Amino acid sequence: MRTANACLGLLILIGSTVTAQLRVLPPPSLPCGGSTLDAVEWGSQFRFNPCHTGFNPYEVFLSPATVGNLVLDWKYTMFAYIDSSPVVANGIVYVGSTYSSDALYALSASTGTPIWKYTAGNAIYPSPAVVNGIVYVGSDDGKVYALNASNGTLLWEYTTGSYVDSSPAVMNGVVYIGSYDDNLYALNASTGTLLWTYKTGNYIRSSPAVANGVVYVGSYDRNLYALDAATGALIWKYTAGSYVISSPAVANGIVYVGSYDNNLYALNAATGALVWKYTTAGNVRSSPAVANGIVYVGSFDGNLYALDAGTGAVRWKYTTQNAIESSPEEANGVVYIGSDDNYIYALDAQTGALLWKYGAGDVVKSSPAIADGVVYVGSDDGNLYSFHLPRQ
Numbered sequence: 001m002r003t004a005n006a007c008l009g010l011l012i013l014i015g016s017t018v019t020a021q022l023r024v025l026p027p028p029s030l031p032c033g034g035s036t037l038d039a040v041e042w043g044s045q046f047r048f049n050p051c052h053t054g055f056n057p058y059e060v061f062l063s064p065a066t067v068g069n070l071v072l073d074w075k076y077t078m079f080a081y082i083d084s085s086p087v088v089a090n091g092i093v094y095v096g097s098t099y100s101s102d103a104l105y106a107l108s109a110s111t112g113t114p115i116w117k118y119t120a121g122n123a124i125y126p127s128p129a130v131v132n133g134i135v136y137v138g139s140d141d142g143k144v145y146a147l148n149a150s151n152g153t154l155l156w157e158y159t160t161g162s163y164v165d166s167s168p169a170v171m172n173g174v175v176y177i178g179s180y181d182d183n184l185y186a187l188n189a190s191t192g193t194l195l196w197t198y199k200t201g202n203y204i205r206s207s208p209a210v211a212n213g214v215v216y217v218g219s220y221d222r223n224l225y226a227l228d229a230a231t232g233a234l235i236w237k238y239t240a241g242s243y244v245i246s247s248p249a250v251a252n253g254i255v256y257v258g259s260y261d262n263n264l265y266a267l268n269a270a271t272g273a274l275v276w277k278y279t280t281a282g283n284v285r286s287s288p289a290v291a292n293g294i295v296y297v298g299s300f301d302g303n304l305y306a307l308d309a310g311t312g313a314v315r316w317k318y319t320t321q322n323a324i325e326s327s328p329e330e331a332n333g334v335v336y337i338g339s340d341d342n343y344i345y346a347l348d349a350q351t352g353a354l355l356w357k358y359g360a361g362d363v364v365k366s367s368p369a370i371a372d373g374v375v376y377v378g379s380d381d382g383n384l385y386s387f388h389l390p391r392q
Contacts, residue, residue: 044089045129046167047287047367048329051211051250054289054296054367059331061373061389067334067346068356070375070387074112078105081123082378085167085327085367089130089149093376095366095384096124096137104128104137104145105384106152109371112386116152120145126167126207127367129175131189136175138164144177144185146192156192160185167207167247169215174229176215178204184217184225186232196232200225206257207287211250211269216257218244224257224265226272236272240265247287247327249295254309256295258284264297264305266312276312280305282323287367291330294349296337298324304337304345306352316352320345327367336375338364344377344385360385 047054062070084096092115093107102123106115121141128137134155135147140163146155161181168177174195175187180203186195201221208217214235215227220243226235241261248257254275255267260283266275282300289296294315295307300323306315326338334355335347340363346356361381368377375387 044087044131045170046085046087046127046207047209047247047249047289047327050169050171050209052169052207052209052247052287053249053251053291054287054327054329055291056329056331056370059370059372062334062370062375063332064334064348064355066389069389070346070356070358071390072358073374073386073388075383075385076105076107076112076114077383079382081380082382082384083125083365083380084378085127086369086376086378086384087128087130088369088371088376092149093384093386094128094130094135094149095378096126096128098123098125102139104135104147104152106135106149107384109374109376109386112384118145118147118152118154125165129168129170131170134189136168136170136177136189138166138168138177138179140165142179144168144175144187144192146189158185158187158192158194162203165205169208169210171210171229176208176210176229178206178208178217180204182219184208184215184227184232186215186229198225198227198232198234205245207247209248209250209255214269216248216250216255216269218246218248218257220245222259224248224255224267224272226255226269238265238267238272238274242283246284249288249290251290251309256288256290256297258286258288258297260284262299264288264295264307264312266295266309278305278307278312278314285325287327289328289330289335291349296328296330296335296349298326298328298337298339300324302339302341304328304335304347304352306335306349318345318347318352318354322363325365329368329370331370336368336370338366338368338377338379340365342379344368344375346375358385358387
């Protein structure tokens with residue numbers, strides 16, 4: 001079985017109080033370099049934002065003090081592997097499925113009740129993005145789909161030359177997405193019209209990150225590319241020791257990305273110069289999260305690592321019982337991660353202490369999404385799970 005993009009994703013269900021904050025104030029310092037309009041759509045695409053930091057700054061209900069009380073709210077069975085990471089927008093959870101289903105599902109975030117589903121021509125491994133009422137997602141049928149977020153109606157589709165396991169990044173009216181045909185595509189978000197392509201030396205499973213007018217994406221040719229977001233012109237590339245399928249995260253002028261050579265790399269975002277690298281005992285398919293001066297990343301050695309964002313020094317590591325392909329999300333002092341040992345974990349972000357875990361029926365490659373006091377995550381047991389704090 002081809003594994004899903006390990007950089008799958010995470011987004012936020014915005015409650016009434018947090019919604020008001022998002023609609024009035026942009027995220028602190030707009031680290032992706034977007035506009036206030038872009039800020040409105042934060043939390044509705046893979047890894048929480050276009051620069052893929054995997055950091056949710058708006059969570060207030062779940063914390064190290066409360067997360068241990070999480071209970072199962074609902075689960076929805078799709079009879080298919082769920083390697084896609086859920087995203088949540090306007091009270092709806094969106095997630096892709098594979099094999100017997102090959103569909104994008106839209107479920108009520110509060111009840112898990114199906115609202116609509118759209119069946120593609122093959123498996124949907126990547127995480128969708130929801131921006132301005134449109135859902136964007138790729139499929140192994142080689143297509144990128146744009147669907148009406150409320151009813152699933154097809155708005156446009158774009159055909160690439162091969163599988164699309166890359167999760168889209170949407171910014172400034174452009175959809176950036178990779179394909180197994182070796183190309184990174186920039187498409188008009190409203191029409192699907194091709195704006196530009198950039199051809200790498202091998203296929204792209206990594207999901208692009210966009211920050212400050214630059215698109216960053218990894219390739220199976222061992223390179224991380226930095227491209228001009230408007231034109232696709234190459235700015236720089238950095239060659240790792242093996243495949244780069246981890247999705248990059250950009251924060252504070254540094255790009256963080258993992259490789260099959262067992263390393264997590266920290267590169268200068270403007271020049272591609274190596275700042276530091278950290279070597280784990282297994283390949284790094286997981287995409288890093290960056291929050292409060294710490295980088296979190298999983299490894300095939302079964303560990304979740306917390307590293308100093310500036311130096312790469314180890315703060316702590318937590319050992320699970322199998323490989324970690326899921327990508328972490330940090331929210332309000334808690335790090336969430338899935339593991340191939342079938343468990344979903346919540347750890348103290350500062351110490352790595354275990355705060356909560358839940359056993360699913362199969363491996364958890366999907367990345368947890370934290371949304372207004374609720375944790376959503378998929379599993380290869382075919383279920384999308386929703387956990388919340390006990391209601392009074």
